Amino acid sequence: MRKRLAILACFSLMTIEARAEPSRAANGQNFAQANCASCHAIGPVGDSPLGKAPPFRTLHLRYPVEDLAESLAEGITTAHAAMPQFKLDVAQIEDFIAYLKSLER
Numbered sequence: 191m192r193k194r195l196a197i198l199a200c201f202s203l204m205t206i207e208a209r210a211e212p213s214r215a216a217n218g219q220n221f222a223q224a225n226c227a228s229c230h231a232i233g234p235v236g237d238s239p240l241g242k243a244p245p246f247r248t249l250h251l252r253y254p255v256e257d258l259a260e261s262l263a264e265g266i267t268t269a270h271a272a273m274p275q276f277k278l279d280v281a282q283i284e285d286f287i288a289y290l291k292s293l294e295r
């Protein structure tokens with residue numbers, strides 16, 4: 191009985207978490223649309239406008255998207271000059287990572 195209660199408690203925490211996610215992801219999507227979509231495919235389908243820019247939905251195949259948080263905070267630098275430098279604040283990063291996670295399936 192106690193075990194079942196614990197499971198129930200976990201489950202309700204999970205639903206609170208899940209309910210908080212969509213707005214974060216929506217913020218992240220808006221951010222990506224405004225700042226990244228000119229080069230990257232940011233959605234669940236489609237090719238990047240700039241061929242060399244990886245579609246955001248493929249990033250998690252190369253590394254856990256959480257790993258991006260650090261480079262986003264420091265300003266992403268890639269070898270490619272076509273990629274401008276970005277520096278995001280913590281809330282923007284969390285929103286953006288939430289959006290990237292929503293693309294994983």
Ligand code: HEC
Nearest residue numbers: 225226228229230240242243244268269270272273274276
């Ligand atoms: C002007 C075009 C352009 C814009 C705008 C742009 N990118 Fe990029 N991005 C690129 C290109 C080109 C690459 C590939 C660089 C390479 O592989 O040399 C890239 C690569 C990346 C990578 C992969 C880096 C890696 O090494 O795995 C991430 C993550 C990324 N961009 C995030 C973003 C984010 C977040 C934004 C918006 C805030 C953004 N980009 C906006 C052109 C752009």
